[in-house]
Amino acid sequence: GIGLSGAKLVDVMADNQGTHTYIFSSEIYAVVLDLKEKKGLTFKHFRLAFENGDLYNNNKDKKSKKGSFPIFLNYTFTGTPADAEEFIKNQVAGGTASRIAWGVIPESGREIPNLDLPSEAELEKIRDLIDEWRALYCLQTIDGEDKAKPETIIDLDYVKDALEVWVNEQYDLSERENNPARASKRARMGTMAFHFAIPIAMVYGNPSAKEHAKRKAVVELVIYIANLC
Numbered sequence: 001g002i003g004l005s006g007a008k009l010v011d012v013m014a015d016n017q018g019t020h021t022y023i024f025s026s027e028i029y030a031v032v033l034d035l036k037e038k039k040g041l042t043f044k045h046f047r048l049a050f051e052n053g054d055l056y057n058n059n060k061d062k063k064s065k066k067g068s069f070p071i072f073l074n075y076t077f078t079g080t081p082a083d084a085e086e087f088i089k090n091q092v093a094g095g096t097a098s099r100i101a102w103g104v105i106p107e108s109g110r111e112i113p114n115l116d117l118p119s120e121a122e123l124e125k126i127r128d129l130i131d132e133w134r135a136l137y138c139l140q141t142i143d144g145e146d147k148a149k150p151e152t153i154i155d156l157d158y159v160k161d162a163l164e165v166w167v168n169e170q171y172d173l174s175e176r177e178n179n180p181a182r183a184s185k186r187a188r189m190g191t192m193a194f195h196f197a198i199p200i201a202m203v204y205g206n207p208s209a210k211e212h213a214k215r216k217a218v219v220e221l222v223i224y225i226a227n228l229c
Contacts, residue, residue, distance in 0.1 A: 002031050004040045007064060010057045013072070014065040017148030019138050020072040028079030028087050035087075043096045049073035050099040050191075078105075098185055101192050101229055133202065154206060159197045162219045163190045166226055193226035 002025050004012070012021060025031050035041065048055065054068040077087070088097045117123065139146040167190045174182035200218055201207070207214035 001025070002034045002041060006040050007061075009040060009045065010055060010065050010069065013055055013069040014067070016072065017139075017146075018070075018072065018151070019148050020074055023073065023075040025075075025077050026079075027083075028077040029083040031077050032083065032087050043091055043094065045071060045073070046075070047094070047096055047099060049075075098188055099192075101196070101225070103228075154198070154201065156194070156197055156201060158209075158215050159194060159201070159219060159222055162223060163194055163226065166190060166193075166223055189226055189229040192229050193222050196225050197222045 002023060004023075035043065045055070047053075049071045052070045052072055055071050056068045057064065058066050077084075079087075084102075088100075091097050118126070135141075135149075137149060137152050139148055141147075167186050170186035170189075171183050174180060174186070197218065200221055204214045204218050205211075207218065209215075
């Protein structure tokens, strides 16, 4: 949840053993109100989270955690366009806006679409897979206590190579358009797309070098996201 005090945020980052935290709010205006109170999360935290920057804490409270702790934090906020505008107001120059992947949910036409969920058996397979990934890459529960797993290196060089081509193309395009903003933001958008590549590659089974079709699908989706950003 978003109602997190500054002291509690430090405790969470200090105790989470390097695993990521995730915040969700279906009302972005509630985030706006929380940020205005200036008691917990700030735009500084959102910016630092983009590159897992360090959160530093040192105070007189003997019980509080002290030191530097990386902010491993992801978030999703949804709301109306007006509320989203209010959230990001005055945050363009500071760089917060360009660290967020913005998406638009299209308006429905005359027919409101149905959400057709998979069968219960298929959902159970998905849950089992998530549990498997959690035990491999995040946390393993031993005697009721969560222990963080060592960091795992996943081969995404093929995505990196494709994004390097994309980044260079953006520079050429900025020259043709006389658009310096495209050139200055291309690396950040490429970084955001690479962040997306991690779960996308896992959805495709973390394909090996022999699985050309799957790797091609991963790259195409990542480049689509880079262009969208």
